[in-house]
Amino acid sequence: MTVCVFSDPCEAFHQVLSHIVSSRCFTGRYMRFNGVNKPPRTKATLYQPLESMESSYCVKARYKMCDDGVLSIHTSFVYGEYVITGNALWSRKHAPGGCSGWQQLSLPMPYKQYPHRVTIQGVVNSQNAEICLDDFQILLGDCL
Numbered sequence: 001m002t003v004c005v006f007s008d009p010c011e012a013f014h015q016v017l018s019h020i021v022s023s024r025c026f027t028g029r030y031m032r033f034n035g036v037n038k039p040p041r042t043k044a045t046l047y048q049p050l051e052s053m054e055s056s057y058c059v060k061a062r063y064k065m066c067d068d069g070v071l072s073i074h075t076s077f078v079y080g081e082y083v084i085t086g087n088a089l090w091s092r093k094h095a096p097g098g099c100s101g102w103q104q105l106s107l108p109m110p111y112k113q114y115p116h117r118v119t120i121q122g123v124v125n126s127q128n129a130e131i132c133l134d135d136f137q138i139l140l141g142d143c144l
Contacts, residue, residue, distance in 0.1 A: 030134035035124035046120040047076065048138055053111040058143035059118055061105045061136040065094035068125040073107060076119045085119055096126065106143045
């Protein structure tokens, strides 16, 4: 199962996963969220709805961050029109200045016996901030 749905309230992540972009992060196919023309603490959200899970699963991705930003992963519960997002299960902050190299994320997730979604949230805190996400997957079973 791979991500196929996302929410983009601030038009931050590119609208199509296969959109070709060029930036400080990488040239190729990936998602990018940057702080250009956005106020500090602007958020973008990517999520994948999931049904009840009978076993644990694994969230995998590659990411790169430039300047001042935060990337985090949560699980969320949807109740009618309301979305209740839990505390971050994983989070990384990149300090102002420079870029990190591409990093691998592999996060074991406990099973949930109710419909939920995996939510990735990016926050940019400056005009130069940039968060890149590639190869995002949700796989049944343990992280190997």
